[in-house]
Amino acid sequence: MAKLRYYDASGKTQAPTPKAAGHTEFLRTGRIDRRRPWLPEQRRYMSHEEVAEKTGRKLQAAGETTHKRINGFHASIQFPKLIFHRTLADSPHLGYCHVTAARTTLNQSREIAWAFYFANFFSDLGDETHFFERVQPSYSRMYFAVAIEPNAEGGQMAINRNVRGNGLIFRTQDPKVALKNVLMLGARDEALRRIIRSL
Numbered sequence: 001m002a003k004l005r006y007y008d009a010s011g012k013t014q015a016p017t018p019k020a021a022g023h024t025e026f027l028r029t030g031r032i033d034r035r036r037p038w039l040p041e042q043r044r045y046m047s048h049e050e051v052a053e054k055t056g057r058k059l060q061a062a063g064e065t066t067h068k069r070i071n072g073f074h075a076s077i078q079f080p081k082l083i084f085h086r087t088l089a090d091s092p093h094l095g096y097c098h099v100t101a102a103r104t105t106l107n108q109s110r111e112i113a114w115a116f117y118f119a120n121f122f123s124d125l126g127d128e129t130h131f132f133e134r135v136q137p138s139y140s141r142m143y144f145a146v147a148i149e150p151n152a153e154g155g156q157m158a159i160n161r162n163v164r165g166n167g168l169i170f171r172t173q174d175p176k177v178a179l180k181n182v183l184m185l186g187a188r189d190e191a192l193r194r195i196i197r198s199l
Contacts, residue, residue, distance in 0.1 A: 143178030
């Protein structure tokens with residue numbers, strides 16, 4: 001795949017469209033408009049680091065908003081704020097954000113730890129070396145939660161693949177469904193779960 005190039009379009013202004021084509025204006029008045037450049041405008045290309053930084057700021061802001069919405073639902077459902085983001089190495093305009101992590105009991109079995117993320121693309125979850133497979137860089141978001149456990153080697157968290165075969169608890173493109181799923185994971189009693197299910 002060819003390496004992507006990015007340019008800064010934030011300072012771009014729309015030039016007023018002329019009433020007539022340039023050659024028609026010359027034939028009509030005999031004058032050449034020297035104020036308009038004949039060459040196409042120069043684009044300022046951005047480095048991958050600049051793009052990753054800009055993407056990171058957007059992901060961070062979206063993570064803050066998402067965490068605020070989750071914790072604003074009910075006083076008994078409060079999640080810790082554990083926001084960090086990463087961008088993809090070859091495509092720094094694509095990235096994901098970790099929002100929170102907690103513990104819950106799935107299907108009346110043992111308690112598991114889980115982490116909630118969102119990404120500004122849609123993909124399948126892969127293995128440890130390639131976490132995202134078949135990335136679809138459309139303009140949709142992907143919200144997902146994975147079961148996690150401490151890694152035996154470094155003590156860092158890794159995906160618990162014993163849960164549902166791949167560690168994926170849920171994955172959706174709908175933010176309302178994602179909010180409902182996260183709240184269901186955080187609800188401690190059945191009465192609150194019934195209220196969340198009815199939403």
